[in-house]
Amino acid sequence: MIRFIGIAAGAFFALSVLWAFVTGAYSAATEPAPETAEHAFHKHPKELHLASDGPFGTWNLEQLQRGYQVYKEVCSACHSLKFVAMRDLEQLGYSEAEVKAEAASWTVPGIDPNTGETTTRPGEPTDYFPSPYPNNVAAAAANNNAIPPDLSLMTKARHDGSAYVYSLLTGFQQQPTELLKKFPSAKTPEGLHYNPYFANLNLAMAPPLTMDGQVTYADGTKATIDQMAQDVSAFLTWTAEPTMPKRKQTGWPVLGFLLFATILAYMAKQQIWSNVKPAKNKQDD
Amino acid sequence: MSFPWAKHYAPKHPLTRFLDEKLPLPRLVYNAVGAGYPVPRNLNYMYNFGVLAGFCLLLQIVTGVILAMHYAPNSLVAFGSTEHIMRDVNWGWMLRYGHANGASFFFVVVYLHIFRGFFYGSYKAPREMIWLLGVVIFLLMMATAFMGYVLPWGQMSYWGAKVITGLFSAIPLVGEPLQVWLLGGYAPDNAALNRFFSLHFLLPFVIAGVVILHIWALHIPGSTNPTGVEVKSESDTVPFHPYYTAKDGFGLGVFLICYCAFVFFLPNYLGHPDNYIEANALSTPAHIVPEWYFWPFYAILRAFTADIFFIPAKLMGVLAMFSAILVWFFLPWLDNSPVRSGHYRPLFRKFFWFGLIPTMAVLFYCGGAAAEEPYVMLSQVATAYYFLHFLVVLPIVSRIEKPKPLPFSITEAVLGSDNKAVLSENAKSAV
Ligand code: HEM
Numbered sequence: 180m181i182r183f184i185g186i187a188a189g190a191f192f193a194l195s196v197l198w199a200f201v202t203g204a205y206s207a208a209t210e211p212a213p214e215t216a217e218h219a220f221h222k223h224p225k226e227l228h229l230a231s232d233g234p235f236g237t238w239n240l241e242q243l244q245r246g247y248q249v250y251k252e253v254c255s256a257c258h259s260l261k262f263v264a265m266r267d268l269e270q271l272g273y274s275e276a277e278v279k280a281e282a283a284s285w286t287v288p289g290i291d292p293n294t295g296e297t298t299t300r301p302g303e304p305t306d307y308f309p310s311p312y313p314n315n316v317a318a319a320a321a322n323n324n325a326i327p328p329d330l331s332l333m334t335k336a337r338h339d340g341s342a343y344v345y346s347l348l349t350g351f352q353q354q355p356t357e358l359l360k361k362f363p364s365a366k367t368p369e370g371l372h373y374n375p376y377f378a379n380l381n382l383a384m385a386p387p388l389t390m391d392g393q394v395t396y397a398d399g400t401k402a403t404i405d406q407m408a409q410d411v412s413a414f415l416t417w418t419a420e421p422t423m424p425k426r427k428q429t430g431w432p433v434l435g436f437l438l439f440a441t442i443l444a445y446m447a448k449q450q451i452w453s454n455v456k457p458a459k460n461k462q463d464d
Numbered sequence: 465m466s467f468p469w470a471k472h473y474a475p476k477h478p479l480t481r482f483l484d485e486k487l488p489l490p491r492l493v494y495n496a497v498g499a500g501y502p503v504p505r506n507l508n509y510m511y512n513f514g515v516l517a518g519f520c521l522l523l524q525i526v527t528g529v530i531l532a533m534h535y536a537p538n539s540l541v542a543f544g545s546t547e548h549i550m551r552d553v554n555w556g557w558m559l560r561y562g563h564a565n566g567a568s569f570f571f572v573v574v575y576l577h578i579f580r581g582f583f584y585g586s587y588k589a590p591r592e593m594i595w596l597l598g599v600v601i602f603l604l605m606m607a608t609a610f611m612g613y614v615l616p617w618g619q620m621s622y623w624g625a626k627v628i629t630g631l632f633s634a635i636p637l638v639g640e641p642l643q644v645w646l647l648g649g650y651a652p653d654n655a656a657l658n659r660f661f662s663l664h665f666l667l668p669f670v671i672a673g674v675v676i677l678h679i680w681a682l683h684i685p686g687s688t689n690p691t692g693v694e695v696k697s698e699s700d701t702v703p704f705h706p707y708y709t710a711k712d713g714f715g716l717g718v719f720l721i722c723y724c725a726f727v728f729f730l731p732n733y734l735g736h737p738d739n740y741i742e743a744n745a746l747s748t749p750a751h752i753v754p755e756w757y758f759w760p761f762y763a764i765l766r767a768f769t770a771d772i773f774f775i776p777a778k779l780m781g782v783l784a785m786f787s788a789i790l791v792w793f794f795l796p797w798l799d800n801s802p803v804r805s806g807h808y809r810p811l812f813r814k815f816f817w818f819g820l821i822p823t824m825a826v827l828f829y830c831g832g833a834a835a836e837e838p839y840v841m842l843s844q845v846a847t848a849y850y851f852l853h854f855l856v857v858l859p860i861v862s863r864i865e866k867p868k869p870l871p872f873s874i875t876e877a878v879l880g881s882d883n884k885a886v887l888s889e890n891a892k893s894a895v
Contacts, residue, residue: 181794181797181798182797182798182800182859185791185794185798185854185855185856185859186855186856186859186860188787188851188855189851189852189854189855189856190852190855190856192784192787192847192848192851192855193847193848193849193851193852193856195768195770195772195780195784196767196768196784196844196847196848196851197844197845197848198770198772199767199768199769199770199777199844200841200844200845200848202769202770203769203770203837203840203841203844204841207837207841212836212837234729262544262547262551328741331547332547332740332741335732335737335740336737336738336740336741337737338737340737378750419740420550420557421551422550422551422557425557426557426558426561426728426731427728427729429558429728430724430725430727430728430729433724433728434721434724434725434728437717437720437721437724438721440717441714441717441718441720441721444710444713444714444716444717445714445717447710447713447714448710448711448713448714451706451707451710452707452710452711455505455702455707
C-alpha cells in the first residue's frame with residue numbers, strides 16, 4: 180500500500196515540476212530575457228597583490244600607515260570606521276604618544292560639561308573613527324540620496340574585497356559609447372558616476388582620488404592615484420580584520436600538531452589492527 | 465542487548481567497584497563504546513562519520529556557549545556585538561570562525577553519514593528506528609543552523625529569515641497569521657531575533673537528547689557493515705575498544721586537519737560577504753541565498769515555477785521542499801529489497817551512482833546559483849529525478865532486481881572462508 184501511495188506522490192511531484200520546466204522552457208524560447216547593461220558591461224575586479232595575501236601573508240606596516248593617511252585626508256570626509264578605535268593605530272607601528280596626538284587631531288561628537296549641550300571635542304585613543312554626518316538623513320542629503328557606508332568591514336562585505344575597493348577607486352571613467360548605443364536608456368543619471376566595477380554601474384560617490392599628489396606621504400612615497408588606491412585598500416583590509424596575521428600564525432602550529440598527532444594515530448591504528456586481517460570485502464565494483 | 469560473546473565489565477579497583485555499585489557510569493561507557501561492545505570487523509571509513517557527527521555537536525556546544533557569553537541578542541547591537549567578539553574578545557575570532565565553520569563541517573559529516581546509510585541500506589529492518597531518529601536529528605540541525613545564521617544580524621541573516629519565514633505564508637488561510645506569530649511581527653525584528661537566540665541555544669541540547677536515543681537504538685541490533693550480512697558469530701566482530709576507538713581517533717585527526725585549514729586560512733570561504741553588512745530592512749540584496757548546506761532543498765523550493773491546477777507555485781515549492789526530507793522517513797518501507805548493501809544490488813547501485821549522486825550535485829549547484837536560466841531548468845530536471853528516485857525507482861527496483869549472491873558471513877567475506885559455513889554446508893549435504 181505505502182509503495183502505491185509513494186509512487187503516486189512521486190509521479191505527482193515529478194509531473195508538476197516537469198510542467199514548470201515545460202512552461203519555463205516555452206517562455207524562455209518565445210520571450211528570451213533581454214540583455215541588460217549591467218550584465219554586458221560589469222567588470223570583475225582587477226588583480227591586486229598585498230603583503231597580507233596568502234597563508235603566510237602579514238601586514239606591510241608602511242603601506243598601512245600610508246593607507247591610513249589617505250583615509251584620514253580623503254575618505255573620512257564622508258565615511259566612518261565605527262568598529263576601529265583610534266587606539267588600534269598602535270598596531271600600525273605608532274607609539275602610544277603618537278596615537279594620543281593623532282587621536283587629538285580628530286574631532287568627535289561630545290557633550291559640553293557645563294551646559295549638557297551636544298558639541299564636539301578632540302578625539303581620545305578610546306574613540307572610534309566618527310562619521311562626519313550627524314545622522315543618516317544628513318548623510319543622504321549631502322550625497323545625492325546615498326548614505327556613504329561605514330568602511331570598517333568593506334573588504335569583507337564584497338566579493339574579492341580588497342581588489343574590489345582598489346578597482347572601484349581606479350575604475351571611474353566616461354560611459355563607453357557602445358554602451359549608450361546599445362542601451363540608450365542606461366545613461367548615467369545626473370549626480371551619479373559611471374564605474375564598471377560597481378554592481379549597477381552608476382554610483383553616488385564622486386571619484387575621491389582625482390590627481391597624483393593629492394596627499395603628501397610622510398614617508399616620501401610618490402602618491403600616484405594607483406598608489407593611493409592600493410594603500411587605502413590595504414588599510415581597509417586591516418580595518419576589516421586586524422587579527423588576520425594572528426589567525427594565520429596560530430594556524431600553522433595547530434596544523435603541524437594535528438598532522439603529527441594524526442600520523443601517530445594512524446600508526447597506533449595499524450598496530451592495533453595488525454592481528455586482525457584488514458577489512459577487505461569481497462566485492463566486485 | 466548485545467551479542468552473547470560481549471566482554472563483561474569486571475571492575476578491579478575498589479574505587480571503580482564502589483562506582484559500579486552506586487552509579488554504574490563506567491559500566492555504561494564500557495558497554496557503549498568500550499571493550500564490551502562487539503562491532504563488525506569489516507567497517508570501512510564511511511562508518512567514521514557517526515562518531516565525527518557526535519564530535520561536531522560537542523564542538524558546536526562548547527564554542528556556542530562561550531560565544532553566548534559575549535553576544536547580545538538585540539537588533540540594535542547584535543551586529544556590533546559580533547564584531548566585538550571578532551576584535552576585542554580574547555580568541556573571539558577563533559571561537560566565531562570555529563562555530564561558523566563548525567556548522568558547515570557538521571553538515572558535511574552528516575550528509576556523508578546519511579549517504580552511507582542510503583548506500584548500505586542502513587535504514588532497513590531491524591534499524592528503522594535508528595534511521596527515523598536520524599532524520600529527526602537532521603531536521604533539528606537544519607532548524608538550529610537556520611536560527612543561528614540569523615543571530616549576527618547581517619543582511620543575509622535578515623533577508624534569509626524573511627524569505628524562510630515567508631514560506632509559511634504560502635499555507636492557505638492560516639499562512640499569514642502563522643508567519644506573523646512565528647516572527648512576533650510583520651517582518652524580522654527584535655522579537656524574532658530574541659526568540660531565535662533562545663531556540664538556537666536550546667535546540668542543540670534537544671539534538672543531544674535525540675542522539676542518545678539514536679545510539680541507544682543502534683546498540684540493540686548493532687551497526688550494519690559493508691556486506692549487509694548480519695553478525696553471526698564472534699569471529700565476525702571485534703571489540704569497539706581498542707579497534708574502533710583507534711580507527712575513529714585517526715578519522716578525527718583527518719577531520720580536524722580539514723576543519724582547521726578552513727578556520728585558520730579560509731574562514732569566510734563558505735560564508736556570504738553580504739553578512740558583513742548590517743541588516744537593513746530598506747535594502748534588499750541582489751541575490752538572497754541561504755547557507756550552502758540548504759542549497760539542495762532551496763533548489764527544490766525554487767524549481768516549482770508554475771501553478772498546478774488550484775495549487776499556487778509557491779505552495780507547491782514549499783510542499784516539495786518539506787516532502788524532499790519527509791520521504792526519508794518512509795525509506796525503510798519504500799525500499800523492501802531483502803538485501804541491505806548496495807554492493808550486492810547491481811540495479812540499485814546504478815541508480816545510486818548515476819541517478820541520486822549526480823542529482824544531488826546538480827541540486828547543490830543550482831541552489832546556490834541565481835534564479836535564472838539555465839539553473840532553474842536544471843534544478844527542475846533534478847527535482848523530478850529526486851522524487852522519482854525515492855518514490856518510484858526504489859520501490860520498483862527492489863521488486864524486479866536480482867541481487868548477487870551474499871557471502872555466508874562477514875568472516876567469509878573478509879577471510880575468504882568461514883569454518884561455520886563449511887560446517888553448515890556439510891550438514892546440508894548430510895541431510
Ligand atoms: C547529530 C547528528 C548525529 C550523530 C551525533 C549521530 C551519531 C551516530 C553514531 C555515533 C552512529 C554509529 C557509528 C556509525 O555507524 O557511523 C550512528 C549510526 C547511524 N546513524 Fe547517526 N548520527 C547523527 C545523525 C544522523 C542522521 C541525520 C541520520 C539519518 C538521517 C542518521 C542515521 C544513522 C543510522 C541509520 C545509523 C546506523 C547505521 C549503521 O549501523 O549502518 N544519523 N549515528
